[in-house]
Amino acid sequence: LQRDQAALIGVDWGTSSFRAYLIGENGGTLDQIESNRGILSLQPGEHERALAEAIRPWRNSADGPPVLLSGMIGSRQGWREAPYVRCPAGLSEIAAAIVTINASALGEIAIVPGVLDDARDGPDVMRGEETQIFGALAATNSAEGLYVLPGTHSKWAKVETGRIVSLTTYMTGETFAALRNHTILGRLMKAGEESRGGFTAGVRSAHAMKTPGDLLHEIFMTRTLGLFERLRGDQLSDYLSGLLIAAEIIAATKEGGEEATVIGSPGLTKRYGDAGAILGLRLKPAPENCVALGQRALFGEWMKRRSAD
């Protein structure tokens, strides 16, 4: 059995995190580095040095595996802007829009663009999530489906014939944190074990809502359910979590589709799966190494296009 040769250094470079993967010919992850050197921690001009220091264990000259970056590093606030590709956006459209930097010591560096959906109620965007979605598609040898990347800004994307045809962001995680940490709701909340009962009550409240503004009412119920001891203090945070996550899931699946693939941390993926189960939807976890698989797929497509030029 031969060892997989290093073919690519892929970096998922976000606002607050830096995750680098040494990726083999077959898309396997040979090694991995994580740090908190996200783009918000860097000044203009510091990116190449930060990158070179981080990947030195794998490469210390212009020679070595090529480097491909995805995520917010390609935004206006990042290293070099890689303008958004409009939906429908598949591997080929995105590879065609990859932007390169000729770094002084590291040589050519590729930056993956984000995706823009401007066809509905306003512009909606993702950066980095598209790469993970292509990884999930590659891992499952699939060309369609509904994908969700839960978190601070949850991203839902619909894929048809290998292309992202629409995307929608829900500010679920950040709204949850702002409500819990910066409103009266936090006062009655107590830390504790994860509460299945609180979470389920929140999901059920979401399911019973009729109009969007009802959410502003059910959010307040987090307080009165605590005040009147219908829920314990250690259940309130999970109530609010279940309420917001289920509201997001119901909205994102309102046009049909009873299953989706969740690309996220094990904890959040479980929460989405649990909420889906209560709502009668199947939210199944994606394979784990979607970032590296997606970077490998995009890089391969990019190389193919170059050799064809």
Next chain:
Amino acid sequence: LQRDQAALIGVDWGTSSFRAYLIGENGGTLDQIESNRGILSLQPGEHERALAEAIRPWRNSADGPPVLLSGMIGSRQGWREAPYVRCPAGLSEIAAAIVTINASALGEIAIVPGVLDDARDGPDVMRGEETQIFGALAATNSAEGLYVLPGTHSKWAKVETGRIVSLTTYMTGETFAALRNHTILGRLMKAGEESRGGFTAGVRSAHAMKTPGDLLHEIFMTRTLGLFERLRGDQLSDYLSGLLIAAEIIAATKEGGEEATVIGSPGLTKRYGDAGAILGLRLKPAPENCVALGQRALFGEWMKRRSAD
């Protein structure tokens, strides 16, 4: 023309504010005092002294106009708990549940209870707003209607035959503040004149929403509309305000009713009126002195009950 005699000292004592009214026989306000000595600024045992100091210009002994308190002062965190009265709650049910304190220097002090609606999706409550609603009813010689008291926690109440039959709280103001001050949305916002265009865009977004979770998406649009320069930085705060206020109004009027009375500050009352106009609803301002009028009405009812006993 004889001067109205002082008949009552009414205090609207909330968590962060203290507003006292010297009320005449006819319900007119003869004098008024405001301070920031809300209940959160006081320790147990400090209430009588704070009250006596505040109303000294009107009364400096056990003699003088009787004192009636409404608002959060009657909550568990206040001076003395006045347990909630359940809906339907009219003047007579609330007056019957007034709690008294025999204060050492000021003599008997009456505390108005709050109202509880526990008939639907969970317990919902108000404290102080019921008094303002009875003031609005008295001022317009009315016994029914839909009333909204906008703010941090917006309260909507339905009145039939002089009784509050249901109430719903929307955490609109506090959600707005948490999102603006403690999420990424604030970063693109710029201070400026009130933006009619931003507000209207927010109301229209709310009108177009279909399911509750859509609100979590439209909240995020505050960011992308700014990023893509569809709205200017000085319009974004009003966009978010219009979005949340209109979502609340649509939810609160979903069971019918094309008009409501707004009891609030001139600024918020105008915002609700403007949002209502865009949505085809008539949200008209209440008379200004609803607190004092309501306190006078409740006190009168309480006296009548006492003399009948």
